[in-house]
Amino acid sequence: MTLITDIRLRRILDSRGNPTVEADVVTESGGFGRAAAPSGASTGEYEAVERPPSEAIAAAREHAVPRLVGEVYAGNQRDVDAALHAADGTDDFSEIGANSAVAISMAAAKAGADVLGAPLFQHLGGTFRGDGFPIPLGNVVGGGEHAADATDIQEFLAAPVGAPSVADAVFANAAVHAAVADLLEERDVPCGKGDEGAWAPSIDDGEAFEIVAEAVSMVQDEVGFNIGFGLDVAGAELYDSDSETYEYSDRSRDTDEQIAYIADLVEEYDLVYVEDPLDEDDYDAFADLTDEVGDQTLICGDDLFVTNTDRLIEGIDRGAANSILIKPNQIGTLSDAFDAIELATENGYDSVVSHRSGETEDATIAHLAVATDAPFIKTGAVGGERTAKLNELIRIADDAT
Ligand SMILES: C=C(OP(=O)(O)O)C(=O)O
Numbered sequence: 400m401t402l403i404t405d406i407r408l409r410r411i412l413d414s415r416g417n418p419t420v421e422a423d424v425v426t427e428s429g430g431f432g433r434a435a436a437p438s439g440a441s442t443g444e445y446e447a448v449e450r451p452p453s454e455a456i457a458a459a460r461e462h463a464v465p466r467l468v469g470e471v472y473a474g475n476q477r478d479v480d481a482a483l484h485a486a487d488g489t490d491d492f493s494e495i496g497a498n499s500a501v502a503i504s505m506a507a508a509k510a511g512a513d514v515l516g517a518p519l520f521q522h523l524g525g526t527f528r529g530d531g532f533p534i535p536l537g538n539v540v541g542g543g544e545h546a547a548d549a550t551d552i553q554e555f556l557a558a559p560v561g562a563p564s565v566a567d568a569v570f571a572n573a574a575v576h577a578a579v580a581d582l583l584e585e586r587d588v589p590c591g592k593g594d595e596g597a598w599a600p601s602i603d604d605g606e607a608f609e610i611v612a613e614a615v616s617m618v619q620d621e622v623g624f625n626i627g628f629g630l631d632v633a634g635a636e637l638y639d640s641d642s643e644t645y646e647y648s649d650r651s652r653d654t655d656e657q658i659a660y661i662a663d664l665v666e667e668y669d670l671v672y673v674e675d676p677l678d679e680d681d682y683d684a685f686a687d688l689t690d691e692v693g694d695q696t697l698i699c700g701d702d703l704f705v706t707n708t709d710r711l712i713e714g715i716d717r718g719a720a721n722s723i724l725i726k727p728n729q730i731g732t733l734s735d736a737f738d739a740i741e742l743a744t745e746n747g748y749d750s751v752v753s754h755r756s757g758e759t760e761d762a763t764i765a766h767l768a769v770a771t772d773a774p775f776i777k778t779g780a781v782g783g784e785r786t787a788k789l790n791e792l793i794r795i796a797d798d799a800t
């Protein structure tokens with residue numbers, strides 16, 4: 400029933416107005432799945448390769464489609480993803496493009512679920528998946544590679560760790576986002592939004608800390624549950640490998656100073672989550688920081704691990720970080736993303752399933768986070784391509800998919 404009988408690939412728009420790859424997968428019994436590849440701006444050096452969409456589509460039509468159509472069952476995700484690897488023949492999807500691969504992989508999963516008549520999270524997670532729901536991390540102020548002339552730190556995140564339900568958490572993040580706008584207006588700071596819908600004011604990081612801390616505390620008082628504060632520093636974007644320093648607008652920090660700075664921030668703001676505080680090549684510095692504050696907060700590797708089990712093994716061996724960001728397009732298939740989550744869980748690392756800064760209305764990651772019992776999902780706070788995932792999480796929790 401789930402034998403793949405057709406795959407269609409096309410270019411569609413992403414949230415930045417760039418083209419991206421969308422895949423449709425059809426099965427023998429009429430099952431249908433559609434998915435689209437997201438795209439990063441602050442991409443890690445070791446990510447699988449995203450090719451220009453028209454090239455990725457042409458290469459996937461030539462190499463991957465013939466290996467899948469009439470050959471592989473969409474219900475067997477491992478076979479689908481093995482066929483994608485075999486069709487590509489490289490170790491980084493540089494032939495068919497990780498964008499074609501991930502779109503096909505996710506569309507096949509949806510087609511499999513469609514035939515089975517099960518919601519995607521259940522198809523992926525199985526009957527005996529846990530009953531937890533991920534806490535959404537909401538990007539409320541941001542800069543870095545996601546907005547010009549804004550903060551140095553890429554993302555200031557609300558983390559509603561005490562929310563009694565997914566819906567409460569989602570609305571709390573939106574309320575923090577709105578409270579930030581009020582506080583910026585009070586200070587006469589004009590601003591637009593960055594790529595992920597976070598406010599992107601032209602203020603320094605110190606002022607952003609003040610504003611987000613105040614907004615979090617205001618909303619926490621209103622809703623009556625604990626809302627934490629988190630960061631994605633995107634350290635690799637700040638790091639200058641020639642001078643071996645982290646370059647902020649107002650000063651430089653060497654690696655020891657960067658570790659001390661982040662450890663101080665963890666103390667001062669009681670941070671519950673810190674992503675990529677250091678450069679993507681510096682496992683040792685990640686390990687030192689994890690040693691210092693890893694019992695108080697999550698130190699998450701995004702560009703450090705790029706959803707890659709080889710890089711995660713290195714991190715586990717060296718004690719670098721205590722959580723991993725999971726972005727399926729960094730590695731190219733759902734099976735590879737699952738492997739990274741499984742390895743992380745076995746070794747006591749938390750998994751945080753994540754969107755990219757360039758997104759579509761595809762909501763696969765909401766299902767992936769629920770299927771794998773991930774404790775957190777990072778998918779923005781507002782904006783159509785972000786709310787597509789947040790609203791899907793609410794529907795899943797409401798059993799209304
Ligand atoms: C979502 C992120 O940004 P991008 O997609 O630009 O890598 C991130 O760095 O976590």
Ligand SMILES: [Mg+2]
Nearest residue numbers: 631674675701
């Ligand atoms: Mg990141």
